[in-house]
Amino acid sequence: xxxxxxxxxxxxxxxxxxxxxxxxxxxxxxxxxxxxxxxxxxxxxxxxxxxxxxxxxxxxxxxxxxxxxxxxxxxxxxxxxxxxxxxxxxxxxxxxxxxxxxxxxxxxxxxxxxxxxxxxxxxxxxxxxxxxxxxxxxxxxxxxxxxxxxxxxxxxxxxxxxxxxxxxxxxxxxxxxxxxxxxxxxxxxxxxxxxxxxxxxxxxxxxxxxxxxxxxxxxxxxxxxxxxxxxxxxxxxxxxxxxxxxxxxxxxxxxxxxxxxxxxxxxxxxxxxxxxxxxxxxxxxxxxxxxxxxxxxxxxxxxxxxxxxxxxxxxxxxxxxxxxxxxxxxxxxxxxxxxxxxxxxxxxxxxxxxxxxxxxxxxxxxxxxxxxxxxxxxxxxxxxxxxxxxxxxxxxxxxxxxxxxxxxxxxxxxxxxxxxxxxxxxxxxxxxxxxxxxxxxxxxxxxxxxxxxxxxxxxxxxxxxxxxxxxxxxxxxxxxxxxxxxxxxxxxxxxxxxxxxxxxxxxxxxxxxxxxxxxxxxxxxxxxxxxxxxxxxxxxxxxxxxxxxxxxxxxxxxxxxxxxxxxxxxxxxxxxxxxxxxxxxxxxxxxxxxxxxxxxxxxxxxxxxxxxxxxxxxxxxxxxxxxxxxxxxxxxxxxxxxxxxxxxxxxxxxxxxxxxxxxxxxxxxxxxxxxxxxxxxxxxxxxxxxxxxxxxxxxxxxxxxxxxxxxxxxxxxxxxxxxxxxxxxxxxxxxxxxxxxxxxxxxxxxxxxxxxxxxxxxxxxx
Numbered sequence: 001x002x003x004x005x006x007x008x009x010x011x012x013x014x015x016x017x018x019x020x021x022x023x024x025x026x027x028x029x030x031x032x033x034x035x036x037x038x039x040x041x042x043x044x045x046x047x048x049x050x051x052x053x054x055x056x057x058x059x060x061x062x063x064x065x066x067x068x069x070x071x072x073x074x075x076x077x078x079x080x081x082x083x084x085x086x087x088x089x090x091x092x093x094x095x096x097x098x099x100x101x102x103x104x105x106x107x108x109x110x111x112x113x114x115x116x117x118x119x120x121x122x123x124x125x126x127x128x129x130x131x132x133x134x135x136x137x138x139x140x141x142x143x144x145x146x147x148x149x150x151x152x153x154x155x156x157x158x159x160x161x162x163x164x165x166x167x168x169x170x171x172x173x174x175x176x177x178x179x180x181x182x183x184x185x186x187x188x189x190x191x192x193x194x195x196x197x198x199x200x201x202x203x204x205x206x207x208x209x210x211x212x213x214x215x216x217x218x219x220x221x222x223x224x225x226x227x228x229x230x231x232x233x234x235x236x237x238x239x240x241x242x243x244x245x246x247x248x249x250x251x252x253x254x255x256x257x258x259x260x261x262x263x264x265x266x267x268x269x270x271x272x273x274x275x276x277x278x279x280x281x282x283x284x285x286x287x288x289x290x291x292x293x294x295x296x297x298x299x300x301x302x303x304x305x306x307x308x309x310x311x312x313x314x315x316x317x318x319x320x321x322x323x324x325x326x327x328x329x330x331x332x333x334x335x336x337x338x339x340x341x342x343x344x345x346x347x348x349x350x351x352x353x354x355x356x357x358x359x360x361x362x363x364x365x366x367x368x369x370x371x372x373x374x375x376x377x378x379x380x381x382x383x384x385x386x387x388x389x390x391x392x393x394x395x396x397x398x399x400x401x402x403x404x405x406x407x408x409x410x411x412x413x414x415x416x417x418x419x420x421x422x423x424x425x426x427x428x429x430x431x432x433x434x435x436x437x438x439x440x441x442x443x444x445x446x447x448x449x450x451x452x453x454x455x456x457x458x459x460x461x462x463x464x465x466x467x468x469x470x471x472x473x474x475x476x477x478x479x480x481x482x483x484x485x486x487x488x489x490x491x492x493x494x495x496x497x498x499x500x501x502x503x504x505x506x507x508x509x510x511x512x513x514x515x516x517x518x519x520x521x522x523x524x525x526x527x528x529x530x531x532x533x534x535x536x537x538x539x540x541x542x543x544x545x546x547x548x549x550x551x552x553x554x555x556x557x558x559x560x561x562x563x564x565x566x567x568x569x570x571x572x573x574x575x576x577x578x579x580x581x582x583x584x585x586x587x588x589x590x591x592x593x594x595x596x597x598x599x600x601x602x603x604x605x606x607x608x609x610x611x612x613x614x615x616x617x618x619x620x621x622x623x624x625x626x627x628x629x630x631x632x633x634x635x636x637x638x639x640x641x642x643x644x645x646x647x648x649x650x651x652x653x654x655x656x657x658x659x660x661x662x663x664x665x666x667x668x669x670x671x672x673x674x675x676x677x678x679x680x681x682x683x684x685x686x687x688x689x690x691x692x693x694x695x696x697x698x699x700x701x702x703x704x705x706x707x708x709x710x711x712x713x714x715x716x717x718x719x720x721x722x723x724x725x726x727x728x729x730x731x732x733x734x735x736x737x738x739x740x741x742x743x744x745x746x747x748x749x750x751x752x753x754x755x756x757x758x759x760x761x762x763x764x765x766x
Contacts, residue, residue, distance in 0.1 A: 026073050027158055033199050034154045035066035040196025042146060051720055053134045054142045056729040061091045061147040069154050077159025081151055088147030094619045096140045098626045103619035117141070133716065271511040271680065274496070275341070276331040278505045281324065283498025283540050284382055285516060285528060286508060288339040289364045291492040292400075294484075296408040296460070300477055300492050305364050308357035311340075312350045312376075315358055321524050323383035329375060331505075336372035340365035341495055345525065348379040361400070363493075363518075363526060385524050387547045390428035393521035399489035403520060406484045410458040416465070417482040427488045431519050431529050432548045434479050438531035444468050445475070447533045472532040476515040479531040489520035493528075497538045512538065621732040625649065632711050635704035640695035643688055643711040650715050651675065652734040654722045664692050671718065681717035684710035 039062055045054060064087040072080040093100045096117060099107035120137035132138055157163040275286070291300040309315055328343060335341070340356050342349065342365055349358065349365065352373050358365045385393075396404060406414075420437045421430040438445050445468045460481060463474055476492045483490035494515050499508035518526040528542055628649075631642035648658050648667070656674040658667045668689045672682055687710040694700035 026070055028070055030158050030163075031066055031069050031073070031154060034069075034157045035062045035150055037157075037196040037199050038062055038146060038150045038153055040192040040199070042149075043192035043196075045142060049132055049134050049138060049142065051134045052723050053719065053729075054139055056724065057095060057139055057143040058146040060095070060730075061088055061143050062150050064088065064091050065147055065150040065154065069158065073158070077155055080159065081155050084151045084154065085148070088144065088151065091147065092140065092144055095143065095622060096136060098623045100619060100623075103616045103623075114140075134719075271509040273333045273507055273509045274335045274512075275333060275499070275508040276505045277499065277508060278329045278331070279326065280328045280343070280506055281326060283501075283506070284343055285493070285498070285514070285530075285540060286341045286343055286496040287363060287493050288337070288341045288495040289366070289493075290362050290518065291494065292362065292402050294405065294409075294477075294481055296410070296458070300480075305357075305359035305362050305366050308359035308364075308366070310354065311356040311358055311365060312348075312352050312354070314348045315346050316360065317345055317347055317381055321383050321385045321389060323381045323385075325379065325381055327377065327379050329377050331375040332373050336370050338366055338368075338370055340367070340371075340373065340376070342378055343380040343382065345381040345383060346378060347381055350377045352376045362491075383525065383527070384543055385521075385527065387428070387544050387551070389524060390521055390527065390544055391426045393428070393524045394426045395522055396487060396489050396520065397522040399520040399522075403489035403491055404484050404487070406481065409481060409485065410461050412458070412461050413464065413481060414485040417485045420482070421486055427519070427521065428544075429548070430486050430488060431483060431527075432545065434482055435529050435531050435545065436549070438475055438479065439533045443533060445533055447471065447535060472515045472534075475532040476517050476530075479517045479529065483517070483519055491518050491526070492516075493518050498540055514538070617731045617735045618729065621649070621653070621735045624735075629708070629711070632702075633705055633708050635702050635706060637695065637701050639702040639707055640688070640691040643707045644692045646711060647671065647685075647688065647714055647718065649732075649734040650718045653724065653728060653732045654718065655728075655733065657733070664689055664696075671714075675718045675721035677714070677717050677721070681714050684713040684717075688714060 039055075039058060042058060045058075046052065065084045068084045068087040069080055072083045089106065090104050092114070093106045093110055094104050097107070097110050097113045099109040099113060101107050117137050117140040120135070121141040277286070289302060291302050293301045293303050295301060323344070325347070326343070330341070340349075340352065342358075342363075346358060346365070349356075353371070355367045355369075355371055356365055357367075417434070421433045424430045424433050437443065448469050448471065460478060463470060463478060480490040480492050492515055496508050496512040497514045499506040499512050514532075516528060516530040516532070518528055521527055527544075528540075529545070530539060530541075532539070625646055628642040628646040631638045632646070633639075644664070651658065651671055651674065654675070656670070658670065662670065668685055671677065671685065677685065688707060691702045691707055695702065
């Protein structure tokens with residue numbers, strides 16, 4: 001008798017599924033795992049961006065991609081990826097633009113604003129050094145990268161069911177911070193990245209029975225990663241001897257490739273002390289390295305130094321001119337690099353390890369890998385040649401041919417230089433004329449950390465004739481090239497200015513990073529010239545420059561010819577406004593349906609509404625902040641009040657709303673105390689408070705761009721003092737305070753900020 005056959009239950013077909021195909025189960029574990037993996041793999045980003053604000057935006061965009069992937073899984077990988085890309089667009093629109101329709105949908109100018117943000121991020125990346133400030137441009141770039149990366153990982157791990165292949169895009173989010181970090185990435189970043197990739201492998205449906213073995217493999221990989229990190233010396237790119245191409249575009253660059261790591265420090269939100277120098281009688285440039293190779297399309301580059309004299313030990317002076325011999329002690333606070341900064345003409349260097357050597361040709365003390373010495377002593381000759389000695393030391397004798405190379409330099413640079421040094425019959429007077437060209441009282445050049453945008457012509461020609469605005473990198477680069485075109489050997493020196501005299505020592509910080517020019521004079525040696533028109537007190541004028549200028553008469557000034565005409569003295573040219581990217585109008589879609597491919601779309605509408613409501617407060621806060629900053633930049637009667645309102649909003653977002661009864665100065669004191677503002681931020685706050693009082697009580701209004709820097713500096717300092725939770729980021733307290741009661745909470749809206757003037761006037765009268 002045969003055994004009875006058990007009848008199998010037949011499941012009724014789901015009318016929402018295509019005929020003939022089994023219903024696919026939504027892989028929520030794998031999808032959520034893919035998003036979590038991206039966040040874990042992105043942990044090293046914390047080493048390249050200041051603060052933790054980037055993480056909240058990353059979580060938001062990853063969550064949007066994950067949610068969309070779960071909703072659209074059944075319509076196929078391609079459609080799901082397209083929907084996820086739209087979700088990324090909506091998040092970016094809500095967080096970073098003020099043109100969003102209903103706070104979420106792209107408006108007519110949205111893509112133009114995206115272009116401006118990308119361009120701004122590119123400029124900051126060109127000159128920045130990790131960790132860079134968390135500016136809106138950088139946050140936009142990071143958020144977009146996390147969103148698109150999550151789409152790629154989801155497509156590989158869930159759509160194609162090939163989680164191992166998702167390791168390729170994941171490598172990018174890990175490798176970029178690893179390449180930019182000067183030191184070994186922290187252990188937790190390595191663990192997070194390895195654990196994230198392991199999670200991606202074991203979260204795949206169908207491998208639950210194998211999770212113990214898979215987890216063991218992941219743990220082993222983490223241990224190996226930590227072990228490998230422990231035996232490697234460093235992961236980084238700063239300061240390599242062969243240099244890299246300068247950031248350029250259009251007609252090229254005039255930048256200093258190795259200077260990027262130093263110059264980028266100028267944009268940091270707070271200055272960091274690097275050295276303390278004792279027994280230095282007067283402010284003197286501290287040289288780290290020199291650059292001898294100029295490539296017109298790329299900029300100045302460092303070359304590998306010659307085999308040098310081993311350190312520690314005495315060194316040949318190489319100069320017999322008079323000067324002061326000093327014995328200084330340099331205490332290293334936080335400097336680590338390939339170069340050992342030294343003063344003047346080194347005579348002896350002591351108290352350093354034997355890893356260093358000194359190349360007398362380049363004037364550079366170097367090591368084969370980045371090092372951080374505790375402190376060192378140096379005996380140096382600070383030369384002080386006379387004007388007569390320098391005038392008699394004419395000619396290139398004794399200098400290498402490399403210091404006269406001008407291959408590929410635009411002929412217009414030579415023509416301009418010839419006009420500047422006309423009637424100067426020796427190398428020294430030519431050098432002085434060129435320095436005065438940039439720094440003289442009637443010079444059209446101005447110092448700024450932002451250079452004028454180029455128009456595609458030769459970068460050096462544009463700087464000299466059109467832009468005329470830049471920082472020390474541009475000025476040193478330009479003068480050194482110009483000296484070479486008139487037969488004066490020249491190179492660019494990179495290092496630091498004299499720092500701040502504290503009484504016991506000179507404190508040198510990242511804000512003292514600088515570049516200047518050194519010209520060669522036979523029998524005298526390399527002599528310093530600084531063409532940067534500094535106005536902040538950091539400029540150092542050698543005695544021979546002072547003496548030479550004392551001899552000059554007004555008739556010796558030269559009339560500069562530029563490309564727009566001859567015979568007229570140059571006048572500063574307004575910086576061209578950055579080109580506005582082409583605005584792309586969003587294409588309209590016609591028709592609607594409740595179903596697509598047999599799948600109900602009402603959940604998508606519900607999620608969109610929920611996402612809109614969740615992002616609306618954040619969008620309102622971002623829109624208000626941008627409007628206030630625009631008013632600050634425009635200047636006029638609303639500038640000071642708008643800047644003050646934005647600072648109060650930033651404070652309120654971090655749980656420190658102002659008191660309605662406080663005066664402006666009392667509120668400022670609370671900002672300093674509640675957010676632990678440093679000295680630089682306090683000084684910027686004083687400027688803002690002065691402008692507010694002048695505008696409200698004295699009818700003296702700020703000019704355009706006058707308050708932009710101080711307001712942004714104080715706002716960044718407030719943000720750096722306390723981080724925001726995800727809840728606070730999505731639901732800013734300043735926005736909800738405004739909705740509850742504007743007057744009671746002194747919410748920093750522009751109108752309310754100006755309305756508080758009556759309280760302050762009454763307090764001032766008392």
